Amino acid sequence: MTRYFLHISLATALLSVTAVSQAEGFGINTTRLVYPQGAGSINVTLRNGSAAPMLAQSAVSRVSSHAEPAPFTVIPPLVRLEPNSKHNLRILENSSSLPADRESVFYFRASAIPGSKPGTGESDNHLVRFGIGNSIKLFYRPKGLPGTALDAQKNLQFSRVNQGLKVTNTSPYHVSFAHLSLEGKNLPLDKADAKMIAPFASYTWPLPAAKGTVKWVTIDDHGGDNAFSQKLP
Incomplete structure (x- = not known):
């Protein structure tokens, strides 16, 4: 808020x-x-x-x-x-x-x-x-959007790129972060495009080496938190 x-x-x-x-x-x-x-x-x-x-x-x-x-x-x-x-x-x-x-x-x-x-x-x-x-x-x-907002939060795609760590939202829903970390190190959410990933959009955090496990906490429709994790390939 x-x-x-x-x-x-x-x-x-x-x-x-x-x-x-x-x-x-x-x-x-x-x-x-x-x-x-x-x-x-x-x-x-x-x-x-x-x-x-x-x-x-x-x-x-x-x-x-x-x-x-x-x-x-x-x-x-x-x-x-x-x-x-x-x-x-x-x-x-x-x-x-x-x-x-x-x-x-x-x-x-x-x-x-x-x-x-x-x-x-x-x-x-x-x-x-x-x-x-x-x-x-x-x-x-809108009516008839595929999947759910919770599916969108869970199915964010994290990947290593030359510039750092990239997150991609392949869903038609907005996804808002409450917390995000890589191998226990918190990643900044001070920019609007990082704090909330728009539908079909992506964002990249500049990191010298992106490896390990990504953990993220998202905010649902009711203001509650949902926690997920993914090990980078």
Whole structure:
């Protein structure tokens, strides 16, 4: 889950910690979403675990870092979250032009501006208000794809190449890594193309000598972990 902060207004910077701490209870009830083709809509829940009300705004974007139009509508896009409450939202697909032979990935982005705690006497004129938010992946999954997402995670193909260790995803599903190692040495997952292997795509880690056993842990549709291993030929 990606967390990002959005500057809302500028007042007294020394008091900004108060506003941020109020927003610590804001979140989404899951770490990823799967939208099956023809579903009509799927649900997602926002939560406010703090003692202050919040105004939350949500949308689906083509990228995680900022808003970029995507073929989905969130209803309602703007909600008031009462203290220690939850609110269910619906996500609707509004396009039929997405690829039918593979998954597409989008990002559900939700941000909230915290209000003041009841009875504290806080004034909006004397606080910095920050929006705190979350971004999670939304996978659009067409009907009739061969195999399953779990098959895709299990059947990744690792091979030695001149440049190092190559992984190939021959499936129509995205595969996200939680952990990857070769002979007990962790391999970096800091790049987006390494962290998540797109359908029918590959990625190569530059290594002087790729040999031994590859162990990888993937993230499933529900945010759980699956562990696999393969000895390089």
